[in-house]
Amino acid sequence: MFCRATWTNVTGNLSGQDIYAMMIYSNNIFVGDKTYGVYKRLLSGFTGLDDLTQRFSINVYPNPTTGEFEVETGFFEKEIKVKVLNLSGQFIFADNMANPNDKSSLK
Incomplete structure (x- = not known):
């Protein structure tokens, strides 16, 4: 789900590795992965946000x-x-x- 989306590269490429951290700030979602990369994406770009919220609650x-x-x-x-x-x-x-x-x- 995360790797197929378009992300803004903050510190590397979204590698498809395990996601270690996730944070929602303002209108963005930030994730950090196993390769120490940090990525952000607008929350409005997700469909099924209720499913995402339930999965990671x-x-x-x-x-x-x-x-x-x-x-x-x-x-x-x-x-x-x-x-x-x-x-x-x-x-x-x-x-x-x-x-x-x-x-x-x-x-």
């Missing part, structure tokens, strides 16, 4: 929190590492998730 709740929270992920094909940062960019939590139905919590 990550929920952190409750939000806001005073300390305890849970991380819940949508569908994924390989183990993923979830990192949570606060609004100041400080690292709060990390966990490896191997199953889409996993829930992680910080207490």
Whole structure:
């Protein structure tokens, strides 16, 4: 799905390698892959955005929190590492998730 789309090359070519990071900012989606390339694309260029959102969904709740929270992920094909940062960019939590139905919590 990602490799067949037209992407703006920020730091290399979209290689078709595993995607390690994905971020939505403003009207763009950014992805980083195994080759350390970074690519961006307008969100409006996707069809089936609901499917994409469901496939890559990550929920952190409750939000806001005073300390305890849970991380819940949508569908994924390989183990993923979830990192949570606060609004100041400080690292709060990390966990490896191997199953889409996993829930992680910080207490």
